[in-house]
Amino acid sequence: MAAKAEVPAIMKQARYAPWLYLAPALLIMLFFVVYPMVNTIYLSLMDQDAVQSAAATCVAGQPCWGILENYRHALTDETMLLSFRNNLLWIILMVPGTTLLGLVIAVLVDRVRYEALAKAIIFLPMAISFVGAGIIWVYIYDFKTAGSQIGLLNAIVTALGLAPVPWLTTGPWVNNIALIVVGIWMWTGFCMTILSASIKSVPKELLEAARVDGANEWTIFWRIIVPIISPTIIVVLTTMTVNVLKIFDIVYVMGKGQPGTQVIATRMYVEQFSRFNSGLSSAIAVILILAVLPIGYINIRRFREQEAMR
Amino acid sequence: MSDRIKALFRRLPMHVVVILLCILWITPTVGLLVTSFRPRQEVVDSGWWQALAPRETVGQGEYERYCASCHGADGTAVSAANLADPERIAQFRMSVALTARLRQNLPDGRPHLAEELPDAQQTADLLAYLRQLSGLEGTADQPRFTLNNYVDAVVGYSGQASYVESGCAAGNSTDDACLGTGIASERGMARALLNSLLVSLPATLLPIVIASFAAYAFSWLHFRGRQWLFVVLVALQIVPLQMTLIPIYRVYAQVGLTGSLVGIWLFHTGFGLPYAIYLMRNFIGAIPRDIFESAYLDGASHWTAFIKIALPLSVPALASLAIFQFLWVWNDLLVALVFLGGQTPVLTWQISNLVGRFSGYHLLTAAAFVSMLLPMLVFFGLQRFFVRGMLAGSVKG
Numbered sequence: 001m002a003a004k005a006e007v008p009a010i011m012k013q014a015r016y017a018p019w020l021y022l023a024p025a026l027l028i029m030l031f032f033v034v035y036p037m038v039n040t041i042y043l044s045l046m047d048q049d050a051v052q053s054a055a056a057t058c059v060a061g062q063p064c065w066g067i068l069e070n071y072r073h074a075l076t077d078e079t080m081l082l083s084f085r086n087n088l089l090w091i092i093l094m095v096p097g098t099t100l101l102g103l104v105i106a107v108l109v110d111r112v113r114y115e116a117l118a119k120a121i122i123f124l125p126m127a128i129s130f131v132g133a134g135i136i137w138v139y140i141y142d143f144k145t146a147g148s149q150i151g152l153l154n155a156i157v158t159a160l161g162l163a164p165v166p167w168l169t170t171g172p173w174v175n176n177i178a179l180i181v182v183g184i185w186m187w188t189g190f191c192m193t194i195l196s197a198s199i200k201s202v203p204k205e206l207l208e209a210a211r212v213d214g215a216n217e218w219t220i221f222w223r224i225i226v227p228i229i230s231p232t233i234i235v236v237l238t239t240m241t242v243n244v245l246k247i248f249d250i251v252y253v254m255g256k257g258q259p260g261t262q263v264i265a266t267r268m269y270v271e272q273f274s275r276f277n278s279g280l281s282s283a284i285a286v287i288l289i290l291a292v293l294p295i296g297y298i299n300i301r302r303f304r305e306q307e308a309m310r
Numbered sequence: 311m312s313d314r315i316k317a318l319f320r321r322l323p324m325h326v327v328v329i330l331l332c333i334l335w336i337t338p339t340v341g342l343l344v345t346s347f348r349p350r351q352e353v354v355d356s357g358w359w360q361a362l363a364p365r366e367t368v369g370q371g372e373y374e375r376y377c378a379s380c381h382g383a384d385g386t387a388v389s390a391a392n393l394a395d396p397e398r399i400a401q402f403r404m405s406v407a408l409t410a411r412l413r414q415n416l417p418d419g420r421p422h423l424a425e426e427l428p429d430a431q432q433t434a435d436l437l438a439y440l441r442q443l444s445g446l447e448g449t450a451d452q453p454r455f456t457l458n459n460y461v462d463a464v465v466g467y468s469g470q471a472s473y474v475e476s477g478c479a480a481g482n483s484t485d486d487a488c489l490g491t492g493i494a495s496e497r498g499m500a501r502a503l504l505n506s507l508l509v510s511l512p513a514t515l516l517p518i519v520i521a522s523f524a525a526y527a528f529s530w531l532h533f534r535g536r537q538w539l540f541v542v543l544v545a546l547q548i549v550p551l552q553m554t555l556i557p558i559y560r561v562y563a564q565v566g567l568t569g570s571l572v573g574i575w576l577f578h579t580g581f582g583l584p585y586a587i588y589l590m591r592n593f594i595g596a597i598p599r600d601i602f603e604s605a606y607l608d609g610a611s612h613w614t615a616f617i618k619i620a621l622p623l624s625v626p627a628l629a630s631l632a633i634f635q636f637l638w639v640w641n642d643l644l645v646a647l648v649f650l651g652g653q654t655p656v657l658t659w660q661i662s663n664l665v666g667r668f669s670g671y672h673l674l675t676a677a678a679f680v681s682m683l684l685p686m687l688v689f690f691g692l693q694r695f696f697v698r699g700m701l702a703g704s705v706k707g
Contacts, residue, residue, distance in 0.1 A: 013531055013612055021527035024520045025583055032554060032580020033546050039557035108328050111321075120693065121332045124339065127689035129641035131658045132678040136338045139345065139671055150357045150671070152341060185335065193697055246550045249643050253662055265552050272556055273648065285553040296548040303544045
């Protein structure tokens with residue numbers, strides 16, 4: 001254990017004192033985080049009203065996974081598979097997309113005098129709610145069959161002499177990618193800020209030495225900056241993966257009534273609050289936490305390393 | 311060429327890329343802002359980038375072709391049929407009435423129009439032009455920008471005209487859309503703004519206070535399982551919000567907490583605590599030990615050390631945490647949707663509802679901007695703390 005986190009031995013404390021300080025936090029977390037986790041697992045094994053085991057919902061002659069019946073639904077149902085595919089598409093495009101863009105912008109703005117302004121502009125969407133961003137982008141993607149387009153994107157498309165595209169209703173790729181673009185617009189600022197702080201910590205002498213040795217900026221970026229900040233890049237990648245797995249608001253607001261754009265979190269919401277099937281909904285939630293579990297493990301390992309270095 | 315100019319040219323592509331990216335990033339928001347100030351009809355007719363372009367006058371070409379030769383450019387040349395008279399034009403409520411009139415012969419037996427009659431679209435445009443010419447409707451001199459959209463959004467008006475034009479405030483308007491509007495309207499953004507504040511402020515304060523206590527214990531108090539408990543805490547940060555919704559919702563439904571403010575405060579507190587404790591512990595734990603030791607020698611208890619040393623010294627961390635938690639709660643839709651719904655509409659809920667009813671971009675953009683105003687102010691005013699908070703704990707999702 002690191003020295004600085006050690007408690008000064010000369011300070012007296014009553015035996016119960018720590019628990020007085022901790023009690024409110026522990027009680028609330030126990031009820032709002034730990035209990036729901038256990039309860040969700042239980043609910044996922046029950047039928048839609050949580051009165052009997054999920055095995056009871058099996059139909060004779062149909063495939064059945066017994067008590068894991070909800071999981072069979074969640075993993076084999078066509079709309080569920082679609083939302084898994086969509087979530088995967090989100091991860092494949094958005095995680096590298098935001099990280100790479102954030103990295104490029106962080107490196108570039110590091111060399112200009114208007115850095116603060118440029119960063120504020122890129123970061124601004126983070127302060128806006130997903131709902132507000134949804135409106136901004138529904139407007140950009142606006143589509144009219146004929147006449148003058150008031151959506152910026154279709155105005156550009158028609159100005160180029162092409163036919164306007166109904167971006168948000170053209171499946172299966174265009175609509176999903178249109179939503180992912182919104183996600184990238186919102187989260188690039190987050191990646192940029194974290195990566196930028198890390199880039200600034202790269203020793204200046206190292207860069208100067210490389211330049212004196214005749215390395216060009218491209219080589220410096222790939223051979224010096226990237227290796228040094230790679231732990232931060234990993235943090236950004238894992239954090240973004242968790243964020244994207246949980247993506248809800250953008251899809252809920254912009255993709256309303258669009259079955260082709262559903263993701264795991266919106267699916268879960270629909271099952272619970274439109275179809276009132278708490279069993280299936282809980283099973284989806286458990287699948288979601290299983291998906292983020294490896295990242296939790298990576299976080300703990302990183303935390304331990306940090307503590308050891310202190 | 312001097313070295314400076316050479317350097318400038320070498321760096322030019324970089325500047326171009328940075329500036330292009332910035333323009334690309336800010337354009338969507340600018341579009342929203344511009345649209346929110348444009349009159350309703352213009353928003354429907356043209357894109358926001360044309361907000362300052364010369365206005366096309368609908369039907370002017372048709373008027374010049376069919377009418378101007380007899381009625382004159384201002385419509386007053388035929389005294390028996392003065393087209394500048396609003397009452398006369400008001401008779402033609404729809405363009406079919408105008409078509410009928412154009413088909414009729416004139417009093418002296420000649421056909422009204424020497425040439426072929428205009429088609430349906432042309433007639434409609436012609437009528438639109440006549441309505442402007444006679445002063446029945448506002449002319450092209452109407453302002454290009456207006457605050458009406460904001461008024462409509464704030465009072466919850468979503469009819470065909472606007473709250474101001476319909477005279478809803480007077481209470482004797484014939485516009486049905488006036489019903490239920492007003493500063494305290496359930497459909498209005500004013501009410502939603504107040505609700506958002508009522509939800510966000512306690513939901514920000516509560517977790518910070520509770521987390522500070524816990525963080526102090528994790529940093530400066532002895533107890534068994536201290537390390538172990540803290541690792542669990544780090545792990546809890548990745549629990550997806552969605553996972554906790556259903557069980558809590560069921561408990562709330564049983565004890566009658568759904569739709570109540572207390573319920574949503576507690577939920578946000580519970581969900582915000584793991585990250586808040588993690589951040590505060592990193593900060594309070596980094597305060598030099600000597601400070602606490604000398605305080606103890608002066609006779610301070612843990613309680614005094616917490617209140618007089620730990621809290622004042624961690625003001626920067628408290629500030630970043632407050633900003634983060636506030637924006638998180640303010641911008642949240644899912645939790646509000648589940649635990650508050652329409653009973654206590656918050657801003658995000660209200661806007662999502664407007665999108666569902668599709669109330670027109672003039673209204674949506676104004677409403678969205680109302681909800682974005684406070685976060686933007688917080689962001690620009692306290693950017694320093696904001697960034698620091700994010701860097702301190704980038705594991706929160």
